[in-house]
Amino acid sequence: MSNSTTTPPAPADPELQLPSTPACHVPFHRPAIGLEEEREVIDTLRSGWLTTGPKTKRFEQQFAEYLGARHAVAVNSCTAALHLSLIANDVRPGDEVITSPITFASTANVIEHVGATPVFVDVQPDTLNIDPVQLAQAVSPRTRAIIVVHFAGHPCDMSAISAIASEHSIPVIEDAAHAIESVYRGRKIGTISRTTCFSFYATKNITTGEGGMIATNDDGLAQRLRVLSLHGISVHAWDRYRPGEYKHWDILEAGYKYNMCDLQACLGIHQLARIEAGLQLRRKWTARYDEAFADIPEIIPLKRRPDVESAHHLYVLRFATERLNATRDQIMQMLQERGVGIGIHFRPVHMHQYYRRKYGYQPGALPVAEDAGQRVISIPLFPAMTEAEVQHVIDQVRDLVRSLPK
Numbered sequence: 075m076s077n078s079t080t081t082p083p084a085p086a087d088p089e090l091q092l093p094s095t096p097a098c099h100v101p102f103h104r105p106a107i108g109l110e111e112e113r114e115v116i117d118t119l120r121s122g123w124l125t126t127g128p129k130t131k132r133f134e135q136q137f138a139e140y141l142g143a144r145h146a147v148a149v150n151s152c153t154a155a156l157h158l159s160l161i162a163n164d165v166r167p168g169d170e171v172i173t174s175p176i177t178f179a180s181t182a183n184v185i186e187h188v189g190a191t192p193v194f195v196d197v198q199p200d201t202l203n204i205d206p207v208q209l210a211q212a213v214s215p216r217t218r219a220i221i222v223v224h225f226a227g228h229p230c231d232m233s234a235i236s237a238i239a240s241e242h243s244i245p246v247i248e249d250a251a252h253a254i255e256s257v258y259r260g261r262k263i264g265t266i267s268r269t270t271c272f273s274f275y276a277t278k279n280i281t282t283g284e285g286g287m288i289a290t291n292d293d294g295l296a297q298r299l300r301v302l303s304l305h306g307i308s309v310h311a312w313d314r315y316r317p318g319e320y321k322h323w324d325i326l327e328a329g330y331k332y333n334m335c336d337l338q339a340c341l342g343i344h345q346l347a348r349i350e351a352g353l354q355l356r357r358k359w360t361a362r363y364d365e366a367f368a369d370i371p372e373i374i375p376l377k378r379r380p381d382v383e384s385a386h387h388l389y390v391l392r393f394a395t396e397r398l399n400a401t402r403d404q405i406m407q408m409l410q411e412r413g414v415g416i417g418i419h420f421r422p423v424h425m426h427q428y429y430r431r432k433y434g435y436q437p438g439a440l441p442v443a444e445d446a447g448q449r450v451i452s453i454p455l456f457p458a459m460t461e462a463e464v465q466h467v468i469d470q471v472r473d474l475v476r477s478l479p480k
């Protein structure tokens with residue numbers, strides 16, 4: 075039986091902490107939702123139009139403008155954005171899609187969803203982004219797309235990747251779930267490849283609770299993505315039901331129910347307005363962490379290359395576990411006991427049960443990714459952190475490393 079005093083259920087994602095956690099505990103993430111978002115949601119609730127409509131359109135226009143892209147198509151997740159990008163690029167059963175193993179489940183799963191085969195390529199040890207040299211070697215006559223992942227918000231080596239792709243006439247799909255604010259050699263991520271996919275999941279740099287966006291400069295592709303995102307039908311909901319303007323619709327292809335609704339866009343519009351302020355704060359906390367951990371030889375930092383601007387989505391600690399006589403999972407446990415929320419980004423996808431079983435991956439197949447996957451722990455990095463919270467994380471990490479037998 076439920077009543078108003080019942081404790082709310084634990085969130086499905088362990089990275090999300092409920093607000094009732096004790097003061098000495100720093101959650102992995104806490105979204106920054108302002109009064110503007112609350113007012114916008116109330117406005118929509120009272121407007122009589124809840125699903126895809128004027129607010130979604132406004133969010134798309136503002137997001138495209140922010141990127142400098144011709145089109146932004148709003149969907150209900152980055153997973154949906156990636157799936158639709160594969161379909162819109164005509165990837166079919168029997169095709170191969172090259173991607174990174176240092177990513178979330180969905181980057182690879184969507185390749186399975188279209189019946190294609192994911193071909194995982196190892197990452198570079200400094201950034202954990204896909205290695206262009208090995209990528210070039212993995213191209214086969216069956217390769218139909220490349221999905222690159224800008225890990226933690228650090229852009230991949232897009233010059234090398236784009237050159238390989240154009241040599242073989244293969245489209246590049248960018249998984250920019252971590253990379254809304256990222257810039258590669260002066261070019262905004264979202265303006266470089268045929269399609270770029272963004273996430274507004276609860277822990278992302280800006281959030282709509284759940285949500286995603288596909289950026290493209292191709293008019294025809296944008297139109298197809300819009301159609302695919304709403305059942306494959308010819309007229310979008312908002313245009314279909316405008317008062318006194320009912321229009322018949324036709325099914326152009328068997329599409330999906332992937333549209334973003336106006337309630338989500340209400341958050342996105344105001345989150346986007348504060349995106350630079352959030353980035354500044356994450357930059358500031360990143361600099362604090364860099365400085366605090368610089369003298370700890372047992373922490374190997376990821377590199378930030380000089381020709382990019384990172385979106386600073388994650389702060390990843392890579393532990394020299396052999397020097398600490400502790401496994402990553404033990405360190406992870408101890409940090410949580412010390413009141414530090416953590417995330418693991420990522421245990422490499424090709425070593426997960428499904429992919430091992432289906433494709434027979436054995437340990438050692440992609441050594442850089444596998445090694446990193448056993449050392450990484452992400453610590454809290456979000457704009458709403460207080461000075462005291464940042465200091466708590468620093469003190470606990472430093473003290474824990476000091477306390478472990480060397």
Ligand SMILES: Cc1ncc(COP(=O)(O)O)c(C=O)c1O
Nearest residue numbers: 151152153178180251273274275
């Ligand atoms: C690299 C990467 N790609 C894709 C996704 C999927 O995003 P969404 O939850 O919006 O589907 C995530 C989410 O965590 C991610 O980290």
